[in-house]
Amino acid sequence: MLEVESLQRSFGGVRVVDDLTFTLAAGEVVALVGANGAGKTTTLRCIAGLDECDGGAVLWDGSPLDERDSTTRREVCALLDDTAWFPDLTVAEHLAILAQAHGEEARVVVDALDALGLADLGDRMPATLSSGQTQRLRLAQALVRPWRLLALDEPEQRLDADGREWLGHYLRACADEGRAVLMASHDHTLCAIAGARLLDVERAHERADG
Numbered sequence: 001m002l003e004v005e006s007l008q009r010s011f012g013g014v015r016v017v018d019d020l021t022f023t024l025a026a027g028e029v030v031a032l033v034g035a036n037g038a039g040k041t042t043t044l045r046c047i048a049g050l051d052e053c054d055g056g057a058v059l060w061d062g063s064p065l066d067e068r069d070s071t072t073r074r075e076v077c078a079l080l081d082d083t084a085w086f087p088d089l090t091v092a093e094h095l096a097i098l099a100q101a102h103g104e105e106a107r108v109v110v111d112a113l114d115a116l117g118l119a120d121l122g123d124r125m126p127a128t129l130s131s132g133q134t135q136r137l138r139l140a141q142a143l144v145r146p147w148r149l150l151a152l153d154e155p156e157q158r159l160d161a162d163g164r165e166w167l168g169h170y171l172r173a174c175a176d177e178g179r180a181v182l183m184a185s186h187d188h189t190l191c192a193i194a195g196a197r198l199l200d201v202e203r204a205h206e207r208a209d210g
């Protein structure tokens, strides 16, 4: 499904992603782990096409992943950066637009709000949400649109314990349906609940060197 081959990315001459190679198959959750600054976010951004890699390749179903391709945009859902919300659209309206753009029925919005504990907040403006509620809204985007690969950067951030537990089970259930999840995470409990295969981005390079 996803093949990452010898991915490299440097900033100012410092290589932060160093010959990273791994694959992600349908049914898998892979968690990129490692210390602060190890290169997890950079790796995700290069894979999602939000950042240019200096070398290597990212293949999606055997072809170079092109985030501009309409099929790829439908199949790959990357929730990496802090999302910018429209100031005059409600929580529910944001999700409805996304669902509509992907040809989904309106009821997926109600279901997503329910699942994320946001059912009473659909009429609120995103700017009025707490940080954890905002993170729940960010994650709700994955529930209202199709995807085969979901990329998440530390999705545990700002979630309470119930939210992290829900997320772990949700990711596991998605993988069990044959989808794939790639996330950066510092949360071992989340990784365990999601049944994630851990990939230490620094040691992956050491292993590759033998």
Ligand SMILES: Nc1ncnc2c1ncn2[C@@H]1O[C@H](COP(=O)(O)OP(=O)(O)OP(=O)(O)O)[C@@H](O)[C@H]1O
Pocket (backbone or CB within 6 Å): 011, 012, 016, 034, 035, 036, 037, 038, 039, 040, 041, 042, 043, 184
């Ligand atoms: N745009 C940039 N310009 C310069 N350096 C950058 C840039 N983006 C990231 N870096 C550097 O690259 C290194 C890897 O950063 P990255 O955000 O990928 O780490 P991370 O593993 O996700 O860390 P954390 O666990 O703290 O989120 C860091 O040293 C960071 O300062």
